[in-house]
Amino acid sequence: MLEYTTIINNDYHYVINSIVQNFPCISIILSFLSGIFCAALKSKGAKKLCFFNLTVGFALSLATLIYCLKVGDYYIYMMGHFPAPFGNEIRVGVLEALMATSFTLVMMLSLMGGLKHIYHDVLPDKQEYYFLMMTLLYTSLIALIYTNDLFTAYVFVEINTLTACAIVMLKHSKETLVATARYLMMSLLGSGLFLIGISILYDITGHLLMSNIKEGVQNLVATGRYTFPLEMIICLFAIGLGIKSALYPFHSWLPDAHGQSTSASSAVLSGLVLKGYIILLIKLVYRVFGFNVINNSKVLNILFVFGILAMTIGSIKAINERDLKKMIAYSSVAQIGYIYMGIGLGNELGMVAACLQILVHAFTKPMLFNTAGAFMDTANGSRKFKDLKGAARKNMYAGIAFAVGAFSMIGIPLFGGFVVKYNLAIAALNNPSKAVIALLALIISTVLNAIYYVPALMVLFKKDDSTKKIVVIPDKKDLGFIISNGIFIICNFILGIMSSYFIKLIIDGLKVFS
Amino acid sequence: MNKIFKSLNDFVNGVQDEKENVHLKHKNKKHHEKVLTERIEDIVESGENKGFNKFYNVIAILLACVIIACMIYTVSFLPSFGDPTNPANNEVVQAYIENGIRDTGAVNFVAGMILNYRAFDTLGESTVLFIAATTVIILLFKHKTKEEEKAEQLEEAKYEDKHDLILRHGALIVVPATLVFGVYVLFNGHLSPGGGFSGGTIMGAALILYNSAFGDNSTKTFFNYGIHKVIKISALSFYALSQLYSFITGANLIESIIPNGIAGNLISSGLILPLNICVGFEVACTMFGFYSLFDREEI
């Protein structure tokens, strides 16, 4: 007869002695509940509930982060009455809490900044569904961050996909339907590959909990059995999650989906949704296969090459783009390339840089998309550069925020983007075989970034001589927009100037991550 | 019923008919019949390069073939089919079967596994269904004014008497039987094959049959959009709340106050029976909602 208490007593990570340790679970279930109740409310009530949930979620994640920093170790929270290989569980450490906190903040700010556009773009009788989808998207993101079970991760990946498609589709226009269909199709391919990867992995290790799978995998590697299937599984996971997070050759859905949707959706999609899958990938690297197994496989080289291709080709496509939002969307492809290059470098420093890039990009891209939405107001909703001449002068707050975001993406010192590039360069120097290519790619990509962001800024700040009539007068006193962009700018500077603190946090987090 | 077939027919045949409405110069010509200038015009007009698309297709086919070949090669390494010594048949499976009845009180080990050991997954899964129902509502639901609704009811009333006699009398016998069978499957989820999802689908099928035999107006007397919403929301929120209780007590090592009952009885196995009922009602509502939305854009 199996006694679960003996298993629990043997591992001190199961000990729950502070009420704070319950917070991740409570925040997940709470956002589930508020998402469900949004369906019963009208638009105003749903908005209030959504923001209430995000505020509470932020407080809970912050408390969790502080607790984790104090303890310095991870803990395991059983989702039910049964420990490791038998029941579900979530696992909380510094990195997870950090990501959850910043994701909550970013989501709240992007919603706040794009609120006016939501009311404008979404039909009035469907606005409550927008907040419902956002709340459930948030649930799936934090569940993806915290979960320690591969199949739970699959279920939440699917929730993430479904809600992400829904928030693209909710903008009332023909084009968003097409964008959603393409996005949905590619996502389904990705989930199919991911699910069959899980099935094969379950077949050869017999577990679904990440920590137990790792034991099994290390055993298999030590005895030299199933080497080809293991390689294949890593490939399937990498391709599946690569498709979902718009890695270069699979990025075709991204510009449409991010360009067509309403600005808050674009912000959340590129700031958070893509990152959720990448965090899952990092989790797979550390917690399911182990860093050494991944390092010995060829998959990292493939990710490295794809990352570099994304950095350059994404930027080149952005240069050719005459559509502001699509240009920013292609810039996302390039920035995702940085993350994959960091993972592909195959050393600890590269991973730290990748995690930092996740944070920096999450705090920068939503700002760019929200300001792009504000610029579009000055040009009757047109996204074309030729109509946006001088838009930044008409809405100075948005202009400043866009400039900060653009400088950060280019990688000018003091801004967040610079720190990432600096750390990536250091990481590249530590890996002699890839150093030259990586450094070259970094330089080329920085130049390319400048080539499309600087002219964009010039066009936006140009004096507009024409006396075109503005139909939609930009609301300069949109308080939510100003506050959200202000906080985004502050966060960007914090990430740029106090980066050493965040790097230390991430290093500490990665230590207890595996 | 006729309405469905007609709309289905339109849906399939209409593709060919209405294509011609699209204004395009070289529309009716096949690709190889066009001269070069027309092709270039096409490229300029549509902003896409067919040659590039072809290249892309070839690459995609090659990639897919490589993936599948590799996967088939992988299969040849996998453990043998049906072998009891496979890695998947480990201590976890043993624990689920040996201790399942003690831990969960469910005689059906699969029900015990998905609703007690791994309940978090199943919560996510029912949320997926909820979200899908919401997206279909977003895409297809039409809000109608009072007058429109009334006009539609009158329209519907005209046809109602002419409904198929055989269908109506058949449905009178079949619907209650199906409903009872659905409820049986639902309530015996922890004792026999079945449970929330299968029972809910059977109940949903009964509702759909009732609706197509007796029409909208008589369905609306006991099942409308409001009730649909209330059932879905209350079922899911009960699910989430009970799971919150179970997670918190579980992680803090507090004994749950919900008794497991005597295994094998109908009222037993703790939370599994109520959860099954919740899931079942949610699934029934969702299935009927899908049918109703696809058929006539309302519930």
Next chain:
Amino acid sequence: MVSRLFTNYYETVSIIIFGIGFVTLLLNRNIIKKIIGFNFMDTAIYLFLASKGYITGRIAPILLEKLGDTNLAGYQAGTAVPNVQNYINPVPSGLVLTGIVVSVSFTAFFLALAVRLYREYKTLDMHEIISIMNREENKE
């Protein structure tokens, strides 16, 4: 290798079906056929999982008294255990159940999307829809 493929014939077949579904979803231009391809793909995965859970000569994991597992009270009290040799692996069955619900949800969503796309563009051909969209965008 080939003999192993015939031992694992369920898995081989499921991978082939997966491939068919994958290519259909990726390359077919018709949205309805894409949805069919997606369902092929998911069903193949369920076949794969179900075959992984099967053990020769055993029955579904629901306690059956005919097989000699009659001491229900003992099982509940923890003094006796059912015979593990009687039953197949319950884990893949649970996973398949979860997966089916997920794929039903996606199918419904995709079909509703197809209905709306057809209503807006009067065609179900994805390439054509995209080229119509591009043309309209360029016109503006």
